[in-house]
Amino acid sequence: xxxxxxxxxxxxxxxxxxxxNCTYTDSSSTYLYWYKQEPGAGLQLLTYIFSNMDMKxxxxxxxxxxxxxxxxxLRIADTQTGDSAIYFCAEIYYxxxxxxxxxxxxxxxxxP
Amino acid sequence: KAGVTxxxxxxIKTRGQQVTLSCSPISGHRSVSxxxxxxxxxxxxxxxxxxxxxxxxxxxxxxxxxxxxxNSRSEMNVSTLELGDSALYLCASSLIGQGNEKLFFGSGTQxxxx
Numbered sequence: 001x002x003x004x005x006x007x008x009x010x011x012x013x014x015x016x017x018x019x020x021n022c023t024y025t026d027s028s029s030t031y032l033y034w035y036k037q038e039p040g041a042g043l044q045l046l047t048y049i050f051s052n053m054d055m056k057x058x059x060x061x062x063x064x065x066x067x068x069x070x071x072x073x074l075r076i077a078d079t080q081t082g083d084s085a086i087y088f089c090a091e092i093y094y095x096x097x098x099x100x101x102x103x104x105x106x107x108x109x110x111x112p
Numbered sequence: 113k114a115g116v117t118x119x120x121x122x123x124i125k126t127r128g129q130q131v132t133l134s135c136s137p138i139s140g141h142r143s144v145s146x147x148x149x150x151x152x153x154x155x156x157x158x159x160x161x162x163x164x165x166x167x168x169x170x171x172x173x174x175x176x177x178x179x180x181x182x183n184s185r186s187e188m189n190v191s192t193l194e195l196g197d198s199a200l201y202l203c204a205s206s207l208i209g210q211g212n213e214k215l216f217f218g219s220g221t222q223x224x225x226x
Contacts, residue, residue, distance in 0.1 A: 033214075033215075035217075041219055041220075042116075042118075042202055042217040042218050042219040042220050043202065043204075043217040044217070045214055045215070045216065045217075048214065088155065090155075092215075099145065099157050099160060099168050099170070100145075100147075100155075100157065100204075100215060101157070102154060102155040102156075103154075104154050105154065105155075
Protein backbone atom coordinates (compact mmCIF):
# COMPACT_ATOMS: atom_id res chain seq x y z
CA UNK A 1 0.00 0.00 0.00
CA UNK A 2 0.93 3.63 -0.16
CA UNK A 3 1.96 5.15 3.14
CA UNK A 4 4.69 7.55 4.21
CA UNK A 5 5.27 8.35 7.87
CA UNK A 6 7.19 11.19 9.51
CA UNK A 7 7.59 12.49 13.03
CA UNK A 8 5.64 15.75 13.42
CA UNK A 9 8.04 18.05 15.27
CA UNK A 10 11.76 18.65 15.69
CA UNK A 11 13.44 21.44 17.63
CA UNK A 12 17.16 22.21 17.40
CA UNK A 13 19.58 24.97 18.29
CA UNK A 14 21.11 27.16 15.61
CA UNK A 15 24.39 25.65 14.44
CA UNK A 16 23.43 22.09 15.39
CA UNK A 17 22.63 19.37 12.86
CA UNK A 18 19.00 18.42 12.23
CA UNK A 19 17.93 14.93 11.25
CA UNK A 20 14.43 14.43 9.90
CA ASN A 21 13.25 10.86 9.49
CA CYS A 22 10.75 9.22 7.20
CA THR A 23 9.54 5.67 6.60
CA TYR A 24 7.73 4.39 3.56
CA THR A 25 5.95 1.14 2.90
CA ASP A 26 6.00 0.51 -0.83
CA SER A 27 9.27 -0.98 -2.02
CA SER A 28 8.31 -0.47 -5.65
CA SER A 29 8.66 3.29 -5.37
CA THR A 30 11.59 4.50 -7.42
CA TYR A 31 12.31 8.03 -6.30
CA LEU A 32 12.16 9.69 -2.92
CA TYR A 33 12.04 13.43 -2.41
CA TRP A 34 12.40 16.04 0.28
CA TYR A 35 10.37 19.23 0.00
CA LYS A 36 10.39 22.33 2.21
CA GLN A 37 7.34 24.49 2.88
CA GLU A 38 7.55 27.88 4.53
CA PRO A 39 4.45 29.59 5.95
CA GLY A 40 2.05 30.71 3.26
CA ALA A 41 4.17 29.27 0.47
CA GLY A 42 4.16 26.32 -1.88
CA LEU A 43 6.58 23.41 -1.82
CA GLN A 44 10.24 23.89 -2.63
CA LEU A 45 12.15 20.85 -3.88
CA LEU A 46 15.25 20.41 -1.73
CA THR A 47 16.75 17.17 -2.95
CA TYR A 48 15.88 13.68 -4.11
CA ILE A 49 17.40 10.21 -4.20
CA PHE A 50 16.96 7.25 -6.48
CA SER A 51 15.83 4.11 -4.68
CA ASN A 52 18.97 2.25 -5.80
CA MET A 53 21.24 4.74 -3.99
CA ASP A 54 22.26 4.75 -0.33
CA MET A 55 23.34 8.33 0.14
CA LYS A 56 23.30 11.67 -1.57
CA UNK A 57 25.00 14.86 -0.43
CA UNK A 58 24.13 18.35 -1.61
CA UNK A 59 25.89 21.18 0.24
CA UNK A 60 24.44 21.22 3.78
CA UNK A 61 21.97 18.46 2.98
CA UNK A 62 22.65 14.73 3.27
CA UNK A 63 20.06 12.13 2.38
CA UNK A 64 20.43 8.58 3.65
CA UNK A 65 18.33 5.69 2.37
CA UNK A 66 18.04 2.32 4.10
CA UNK A 67 16.13 0.18 1.62
CA UNK A 68 15.95 -2.84 3.89
CA UNK A 69 14.14 -0.87 6.60
CA UNK A 70 12.41 1.47 4.11
CA UNK A 71 13.82 4.39 6.05
CA UNK A 72 14.83 7.76 4.62
CA UNK A 73 16.49 10.62 6.49
CA LEU A 74 17.44 14.21 5.75
CA ARG A 75 20.34 15.71 7.65
CA ILE A 76 20.80 19.48 7.62
CA ALA A 77 24.25 20.53 8.78
CA ASP A 78 24.81 23.83 10.61
CA THR A 79 21.07 24.49 10.88
CA GLN A 80 20.08 28.15 10.62
CA THR A 81 16.94 30.00 11.73
CA GLY A 82 16.05 30.33 8.04
CA ASP A 83 15.74 26.55 7.92
CA SER A 84 12.65 26.72 10.15
CA ALA A 85 9.86 25.27 8.02
CA ILE A 86 7.85 22.11 7.43
CA TYR A 87 9.74 19.34 5.65
CA PHE A 88 7.93 16.70 3.63
CA CYS A 89 9.28 13.45 2.33
CA ALA A 90 7.52 11.98 -0.67
CA GLU A 91 7.75 8.93 -2.88
CA ILE A 92 6.80 8.47 -6.49
CA TYR A 93 6.34 5.47 -8.75
CA TYR A 94 8.01 5.40 -12.13
CA UNK A 95 4.82 4.59 -13.99
CA UNK A 96 2.73 7.16 -12.14
CA UNK A 97 4.45 10.38 -12.92
CA UNK A 98 3.03 13.38 -11.13
CA UNK A 99 1.57 11.33 -8.30
CA UNK A 100 3.64 11.97 -5.20
CA UNK A 101 2.72 10.27 -1.95
CA UNK A 102 3.60 12.65 0.89
CA UNK A 103 4.30 12.17 4.56
CA UNK A 104 2.51 14.36 7.10
CA UNK A 105 5.43 16.77 7.30
CA UNK A 106 7.93 17.50 10.07
CA UNK A 107 7.87 20.98 11.55
CA UNK A 108 11.46 22.06 12.20
CA UNK A 109 11.95 24.81 14.74
CA UNK A 110 15.42 26.35 14.98
CA UNK A 111 16.13 28.31 18.14
CA PRO A 112 18.87 30.96 18.21
CA LYS B 113 12.54 30.99 -16.53
CA ALA B 114 9.27 31.70 -14.78
CA GLY B 115 8.09 29.17 -12.20
CA VAL B 116 4.70 27.55 -11.85
CA THR B 117 2.02 30.26 -11.61
CA UNK B 118 -1.27 29.74 -9.87
CA UNK B 119 -4.18 32.16 -9.85
CA UNK B 120 -5.90 33.44 -7.91
CA UNK B 121 -3.82 33.41 -4.73
CA UNK B 122 -6.85 33.58 -2.44
CA UNK B 123 -10.52 32.79 -2.92
CA ILE B 124 -13.53 33.00 -0.65
CA LYS B 125 -16.68 31.17 -1.68
CA THR B 126 -19.87 30.00 -0.02
CA ARG B 127 -21.27 26.50 0.20
CA GLY B 128 -22.94 25.31 -2.96
CA GLN B 129 -20.98 27.57 -5.28
CA GLN B 130 -18.44 26.37 -7.78
CA VAL B 131 -14.86 27.52 -8.28
CA THR B 132 -12.20 27.36 -11.00
CA LEU B 133 -8.49 27.52 -10.25
CA SER B 134 -5.80 28.09 -12.83
CA CYS B 135 -2.24 26.82 -13.19
CA SER B 136 0.41 27.79 -15.74
CA PRO B 137 3.30 25.32 -15.76
CA ILE B 138 6.95 26.10 -16.31
CA SER B 139 7.60 26.74 -19.99
CA GLY B 140 8.22 23.46 -21.77
CA HIS B 141 6.60 21.34 -19.07
CA ARG B 142 3.72 19.25 -20.32
CA SER B 143 2.65 17.39 -17.19
CA VAL B 144 0.54 19.18 -14.59
CA SER B 145 -0.58 17.67 -11.28
CA UNK B 146 -2.93 19.01 -8.64
CA UNK B 147 -2.81 18.48 -4.89
CA UNK B 148 -5.03 19.43 -1.98
CA UNK B 149 -3.42 20.39 1.32
CA UNK B 150 -5.41 20.50 4.56
CA UNK B 151 -4.28 20.41 8.20
CA UNK B 152 -6.17 17.19 8.80
CA UNK B 153 -5.42 15.17 5.67
CA UNK B 154 -2.10 16.67 4.64
CA UNK B 155 -1.12 16.66 0.97
CA UNK B 156 -3.31 14.53 -1.24
CA UNK B 157 -3.05 13.91 -4.97
CA UNK B 158 -6.05 15.02 -7.01
CA UNK B 159 -5.14 14.30 -10.65
CA UNK B 160 -2.45 14.59 -13.31
CA UNK B 161 -2.76 15.79 -16.91
CA UNK B 162 -0.47 15.31 -19.86
CA UNK B 163 -1.17 16.39 -23.44
CA UNK B 164 -4.71 17.42 -22.50
CA UNK B 165 -5.51 13.96 -21.10
CA UNK B 166 -6.06 12.95 -17.52
CA UNK B 167 -3.59 10.13 -16.86
CA UNK B 168 -3.96 9.61 -13.14
CA UNK B 169 -6.61 10.36 -10.56
CA UNK B 170 -6.70 10.35 -6.77
CA UNK B 171 -9.57 9.42 -4.47
CA UNK B 172 -11.73 12.51 -4.68
CA UNK B 173 -15.43 12.78 -5.52
CA UNK B 174 -16.61 13.69 -8.99
CA UNK B 175 -17.19 17.29 -7.86
CA UNK B 176 -13.47 17.74 -8.43
CA UNK B 177 -12.56 17.92 -12.09
CA UNK B 178 -9.86 19.37 -14.24
CA UNK B 179 -8.68 19.94 -17.73
CA UNK B 180 -5.56 20.85 -19.63
CA UNK B 181 -5.28 23.06 -22.66
CA UNK B 182 -3.04 22.71 -25.69
CA ASN B 183 -0.54 25.18 -24.20
CA SER B 184 -0.29 22.90 -21.11
CA ARG B 185 -2.08 25.36 -18.85
CA SER B 186 -4.49 23.58 -16.56
CA GLU B 187 -7.61 24.41 -14.64
CA MET B 188 -9.34 22.56 -11.86
CA ASN B 189 -12.97 22.98 -10.98
CA VAL B 190 -14.83 22.18 -7.79
CA SER B 191 -18.61 22.20 -8.01
CA THR B 192 -21.15 22.35 -5.18
CA LEU B 193 -18.56 23.49 -2.67
CA GLU B 194 -18.59 22.05 0.83
CA LEU B 195 -16.99 23.46 3.98
CA GLY B 196 -14.48 20.62 3.89
CA ASP B 197 -13.17 21.81 0.53
CA SER B 198 -11.42 24.68 2.29
CA ALA B 199 -7.77 24.00 1.59
CA LEU B 200 -4.60 25.09 -0.13
CA TYR B 201 -4.67 23.78 -3.70
CA LEU B 202 -1.24 23.25 -5.17
CA CYS B 203 -0.28 22.70 -8.75
CA ALA B 204 2.97 21.06 -9.87
CA SER B 205 4.58 20.69 -13.26
CA SER B 206 7.22 18.48 -14.81
CA LEU B 207 8.50 17.79 -18.31
CA ILE B 208 6.54 14.69 -19.26
CA GLY B 209 5.47 13.34 -15.89
CA GLN B 210 7.77 10.35 -15.62
CA GLY B 211 8.74 9.20 -12.16
CA ASN B 212 12.36 10.25 -12.56
CA GLU B 213 11.52 13.89 -13.01
CA LYS B 214 11.46 16.69 -10.49
CA LEU B 215 8.09 18.24 -9.76
CA PHE B 216 8.03 21.98 -9.29
CA PHE B 217 5.20 23.48 -7.28
CA GLY B 218 3.40 26.80 -7.46
CA SER B 219 2.56 28.89 -4.41
CA GLY B 220 -0.99 27.57 -4.35
CA THR B 221 -4.50 28.93 -4.20
CA GLN B 222 -5.95 29.24 -0.70
CA UNK B 223 -9.67 28.46 -0.93
CA UNK B 224 -11.97 29.29 1.97
CA UNK B 225 -15.54 27.99 1.85
CA UNK B 226 -17.96 29.77 4.21
